[in-house]
Amino acid sequence: MSITYLEAIREAQARALRDDPRVFIYGQDVGSFGGAFKATKNLAQEFPGRVIDAPISEDAMVGSAIGAAIEGMRPIIEMQFADFSTVGFNQIVNHAGAFHWRTGVPCPITIRLPSGGTTGSGPFHSQCLEGLYALYPGLVVMTPATVEDAYSMLLEAVAIDDPVIFCEHKYLYYHLKAEALPTEALPVGKARIARAGRDVTIVAYSAMVHEAIAVAEELAGEGTEVEVVDLRTVKPLDTDTVIASVARTGRLLCVSEAWPWGGVTAEVIARVATEGFGLLDAPPQRLNAKDTPVPFHPNLWTSHRPTARSICEAVRRLLQL
Amino acid sequence: MSITYLEAIREAQARALRDDPRVFIYGQDVGSFGGAFKATKNLAQEFPGRVIDAPISEDAMVGSAIGAAIEGMRPIIEMQFADFSTVGFNQIVNHAGAFHWRTGVPCPITIRLPSGGTTGSGPFHSQCLEGLYALYPGLVVMTPATVEDAYSMLLEAVAIDDPVIFCEHKYLYYHLKAEALPTEALPVGKARIARAGRDVTIVAYSAMVHEAIAVAEELAGEGTEVEVVDLRTVKPLDTDTVIASVARTGRLLCVSEAWPWGGVTAEVIARVATEGFGLLDAPPQRLNAKDTPVPFHPNLWTSHRPTARSICEAVRRLLQL
Amino acid sequence: MVQSVAGVQGASVVSSLREGIVAAYRWMLLARVLDEKFASLYRAGKIHGGVYLGRGQEALSAAVGMSLRPGDVFAPLIRDGAGRLAFGETLVEAARTYLGSALGPMRGRDGNVHRGRPRDGYLPMLSHLGAMISVVNGMLLARRFKGVPQGVGAACIGEGATSTGAFHEALNQAAVERLPLVLVVADNQYAYSTHSSRQFACRSLVDRAVGYGVTGATLDGTDVAECLAVVGKAVRNARAGGGPQLVVARLLRLCGHGEHDDAGYINPALKQSELGRDCLAVAEERLRVDGWATDAELEAWHGESVGRVEAAVNSVQREPTPDPFQETWCALATPRLKDGFPAEPSAARAGTVAENPPVAAVSAVPAP
Amino acid sequence: MVQSVAGVQGASVVSSLREGIVAAYRWMLLARVLDEKFASLYRAGKIHGGVYLGRGQEALSAAVGMSLRPGDVFAPLIRDGAGRLAFGETLVEAARTYLGSALGPMRGRDGNVHRGRPRDGYLPMLSHLGAMISVVNGMLLARRFKGVPQGVGAACIGEGATSTGAFHEALNQAAVERLPLVLVVADNQYAYSTHSSRQFACRSLVDRAVGYGVTGATLDGTDVAECLAVVGKAVRNARAGGGPQLVVARLLRLCGHGEHDDAGYINPALKQSELGRDCLAVAEERLRVDGWATDAELEAWHGESVGRVEAAVNSVQREPTPDPFQETWCALATPRLKDGFPAEPSAARAGTVAENPPVAAVSAVPAP
Numbered sequence A, B: 001m002s003i004t005y006l007e008a009i010r011e012a013q014a015r016a017l018r019d020d021p022r023v024f025i026y027g028q029d030v031g032s033f034g035g036a037f038k039a040t041k042n043l044a045q046e047f048p049g050r051v052i053d054a055p056i057s058e059d060a061m062v063g064s065a066i067g068a069a070i071e072g073m074r075p076i077i078e079m080q081f082a083d084f085s086t087v088g089f090n091q092i093v094n095h096a097g098a099f100h101w102r103t104g105v106p107c108p109i110t111i112r113l114p115s116g117g118t119t120g121s122g123p124f125h126s127q128c129l130e131g132l133y134a135l136y137p138g139l140v141v142m143t144p145a146t147v148e149d150a151y152s153m154l155l156e157a158v159a160i161d162d163p164v165i166f167c168e169h170k171y172l173y174y175h176l177k178a179e180a181l182p183t184e185a186l187p188v189g190k191a192r193i194a195r196a197g198r199d200v201t202i203v204a205y206s207a208m209v210h211e212a213i214a215v216a217e218e219l220a221g222e223g224t225e226v227e228v229v230d231l232r233t234v235k236p237l238d239t240d241t242v243i244a245s246v247a248r249t250g251r252l253l254c255v256s257e258a259w260p261w262g263g264v265t266a267e268v269i270a271r272v273a274t275e276g277f278g279l280l281d282a283p284p285q286r287l288n289a290k291d292t293p294v295p296f297h298p299n300l301w302t303s304h305r306p307t308a309r310s311i312c313e314a315v316r317r318l319l320q321l
Numbered sequence C, D: 001m002v003q004s005v006a007g008v009q010g011a012s013v014v015s016s017l018r019e020g021i022v023a024a025y026r027w028m029l030l031a032r033v034l035d036e037k038f039a040s041l042y043r044a045g046k047i048h049g050g051v052y053l054g055r056g057q058e059a060l061s062a063a064v065g066m067s068l069r070p071g072d073v074f075a076p077l078i079r080d081g082a083g084r085l086a087f088g089e090t091l092v093e094a095a096r097t098y099l100g101s102a103l104g105p106m107r108g109r110d111g112n113v114h115r116g117r118p119r120d121g122y123l124p125m126l127s128h129l130g131a132m133i134s135v136v137n138g139m140l141l142a143r144r145f146k147g148v149p150q151g152v153g154a155a156c157i158g159e160g161a162t163s164t165g166a167f168h169e170a171l172n173q174a175a176v177e178r179l180p181l182v183l184v185v186a187d188n189q190y191a192y193s194t195h196s197s198r199q200f201a202c203r204s205l206v207d208r209a210v211g212y213g214v215t216g217a218t219l220d221g222t223d224v225a226e227c228l229a230v231v232g233k234a235v236r237n238a239r240a241g242g243g244p245q246l247v248v249a250r251l252l253r254l255c256g257h258g259e260h261d262d263a264g265y266i267n268p269a270l271k272q273s274e275l276g277r278d279c280l281a282v283a284e285e286r287l288r289v290d291g292w293a294t295d296a297e298l299e300a301w302h303g304e305s306v307g308r309v310e311a312a313v314n315s316v317q318r319e320p321t322p323d324p325f326q327e328t329w330c331a332l333a334t335p336r337l338k339d340g341f342p343a344e345p346s347a348a349r350a351g352t353v354a355e356n357p358p359v360a361a362v363s364a365v366p367a368p
């Protein structure tokens, strides 16, 4: 048996629906159609009345999820693309994010954001918004990189008493496969050493973890041992695991598919510089997408985002510093 | 004569309206009422038909500003509070921000965001969103700290061919005064040495510049010379001026009133760590607001955001590192 | 609690009408007195931030609060002091939020009109206009999912808030799901300084009902009997499965947007018109004319209201304000997921989160 | 260009009707052939990303494009291939965007249906549904400010997009400002897989007109004559100062949401109904029956369309694709304000920005 990242997301939702009567799914085309990416395939049939098509009203989708959560439900909201969550932004960041702090009442909603670039998707079907949501207090932001994490973290997202922004990477949907679903998982908030190494640390998350691993494999052939840290959640951010890795390697490159200003790479480097300054043997480096909208044409797109090649170059430069 | 930060904003708009027939102002209650904060006082009377009350429709306000800009106008949009711009978020970041890159046609709109905390304003009338808008490509983000900059930068915001997010701090509106309006200004994108010093650099912007200067004055009495860098714009960010200052002092504290994850302090520290690593004599430090919504009660509010006292403590700690 | 004004026959109609108006009048009066107290505290510099009054809108607001039952959902807006009280908010709770008491439902974290107890169906408003309606929808949907009695959800907004996308998405959502939502629009002619002619171009906002496929009704917000009748009927319709109800009230805001605002922009002709009548004075006049209340009774009610408000505010003023060192500074309900930021004192980083103080159950209580 | 179908008397009515329908038919046919070409390129793996067709909506779309004049504003949506052509888009331009040619108006930066030339009044859509309407408003407002001829602004959306807050805010804004906006809603029964019963609960979306204070009209989108008449009238109304016009067309999407979608969810009964008729076939039948076109003419028009489409696509396929090393990677119109990020090659940081390739002026051209 083999299971894809996308199927793992579907299976996690099936299990959440099966195990917990408080769970329901709400989003455009998630019902009998099974969602734009088929992440809810057959769920409406298996769980009648609990997987519901929403009108094209992202603000109301999130607002009503908050209401349902107040009543003790555990809604999962599927945004058709992460990019469209900007229309429901206010309810997410100002209402859900602030709700528990203001009222003492938890707001357990999970918002699934099909994220990241795929070829030909262009400026509005490609965005990586984890750094956007992490800015706001009160939100947990998950960025699973593996089939196993897609499954276990989505189950945890639903179980957690707080609003969770679940950034699932569209490029991994079909490309990434595992043998089986996991039976255990690291706790939420813990980063993972995706590959051990002693010469340089690459901190990455989501699809970039796989680019980083490819780089590690390539450089291993040249005798450079790259350690890859998969952040798993970007908020909370597991500073300890990152710093422990930098303590071993002395060199840090942080990679993200998001835009270059602020975001995860700035936060990681700021934390390491602040708390692990003495561990660094060279200036920490970062690699992000370019500071333009995500381009439509593959020629531009592959230059816009970090790739194994550009990461590899950055590592080589870093090793020379 | 003495002029406040708020009056400077009004005067800049008056001058823009006077000098450039393409300019108009659109926002809730900006017309004969003169705006919630009186930033457009008398402008509707002085410039009939060019200062227009908008319905409570932030999305349409920004969308129509984009349309007017396409037709060659130079709209100024007043959000009643920065916090409410989240409802017009999509038009700002996805439409205005991406417009020139996608189409080759400039989108010169200015969006004024009355920003930042004042006592008793609470979670939704206090936010600092410069780090939010700086995430997105295609936007210029200004954060004037002085009466002079409020005036000259707003004039430049209107003149620039790109969408500008103009974060004006409500706390400075009435508190900050200058003798006269400036006749010249630093170019947009250049940071300013607000106070020279040789022992430690505080990078700040907007209202925090004044807290930093208060700290510098206090510490000067103890023989510590604090250099204060006022960023003026957070995007583009003037890395060179910051690094030149760190080169002089060897120590960096970056202060912001925004939430702690990501944002300006992370970006500044990441840039200095990456490009000016060797200049640092101690780990760079940051100070932000706490990671909760902005509290209503002054007891909580004054602990939530950095103050001269907490900045001073942070500088003392940094000097010991 | 008064629920129906119409539908009862003969003498009992009159007595039930009288009871309803008397009860409403007393909620209105209590809210007016409380508002005036907040205004005087504001002028004395004793309140942090703004103060927002319901002057001129008490009849409508009381009718909404009175038409609801325990188990219903209520999402009031800034001018709904009367409705909040009628729905079961205590004077102490209102005062605690305005004065930032640590013992209030918002514990000084949020303030003034941003107060409620969500678990009791009493929602604390978000400032962003229009945002509460879909939240009410979600609560009603959840009850449908759970198979428990759904109750009615009432959301109040001003005419200005009808221009928001949030209003539209939520009313449409309620219509598609056929939820028992009662959406009450107080068209008080102004949104802050902006006249409604700059807000919409239809004849009346009730003309929107057909476009959503919901039932519409209008009423004169200065006439408490009409408020009780029309709002009561809309709530009954919703309860009976009639789907969403859009109720549009005509009235005039008889105060500034907030107490900082002298409302000099309000057209004097409007103040002189029927719309400009003070619903409280109109109700009082009616009680007098119909012989339903004597001068002595009216005076006693007023005195009692003043006494209760003074007592509540006095006691709250002696309560502790929030202590930043006791504050958890944790926005999450799951403290173990709190992110650790370097500059915070380490105690806060380890962060044990204190439980929220217990809040009393809300219920629609009888008239004061 | 055909502008009015009604309003002319006697024999000229018929001849003008005939001319209109013939012209519309030829735009529809050309758009259909172009769509089919894109679909076959998609199946051959020659297109990056999705392909979205206008099958079944060509009559409505052509009517919109034909009713506009140079100087008007047009904000089409994904199914508006016919209207784009009628408004003046060239086949080459359409093909360039789908194929990502560096010479196209979007230069490979944006693609497929996201194309236009804003300065010519032809707006490139944002993906976020409903977002274009207020942009059209802004263009019309700007012209009022400038005191230049305002023209008419047409924005097209699907019934699904009427559920967005953006739709509501923008239509209301247009009504308040009484702008010459024609908002055309293609109610094709589905938004992706979602039936319109999950999208709104009113009888017809035209019932929304009164609630905004705008004029409403409906039409049968399978009947090109009705499309021309009703859309033409709405455009004339707007042009004559009649304020915003809401036109709601009844039709059925005769294709998948995109070419990846087999649309298996569409109710077969709908396909069999009047709504499910193919407007192109209906128009062709009418031309035949009324003797307005011979078989030979029809065949010639088809052949000509195929030839033009093939020629355009063939030439575009030989054009250069964007070169990442030539790309400025600068989102700003003001290169000196470009932020410098450490990891970028220094050439890009210094960043001189190439001018955009000149684009031809758009104008409503005569029927092909």
Ligand SMILES: Cc1ncc(C[n+]2csc(CCOP(=O)(O)OP(=O)(O)O)c2C)c(N)n1
Pocket (backbone or CB within 6 Å): B028, B056, B058, B080, B084, B087, C079, C127, C128, C129, C157, C158, C159, C160, C161, C162, C164, C186, C188, C190, C191, C192, C253, C257
């Ligand atoms: C989305 C949003 N934009 C702007 C504001 C600022 N604001 C607060 S109250 C108000 C006027 C509200 O008018 P209306 O809805 O008519 O209610 P009223 O005050 O008349 O009762 C405005 C513009 C806001 N709270 N939310």
Ligand SMILES: Cc1ncc(C[n+]2csc(CCOP(=O)(O)OP(=O)(O)O)c2C)c(N)n1
Pocket (backbone or CB within 6 Å): A028, A056, A058, A080, A084, A087, D079, D127, D128, D129, D157, D158, D159, D160, D161, D162, D164, D186, D188, D190, D191, D192, D253, D257
């Ligand atoms: C705000 C927003 N949410 C979701 C989407 C994803 N989406 C793209 S097209 C579509 C369906 C549109 O349906 P409709 O408006 O009826 O137009 P049609 O495709 O039927 O022509 C959806 C949901 C989007 N583009 N924008």
Ligand SMILES: [Mg+2]
Pocket (backbone or CB within 6 Å): C158, C159, C160, C186, C187, C188, C189, C190, C191, C192
């Ligand atoms: Mg109002």
Ligand SMILES: [Mg+2]
Pocket (backbone or CB within 6 Å): D158, D159, D160, D186, D187, D188, D189, D190, D191, D192
């Ligand atoms: Mg549709």
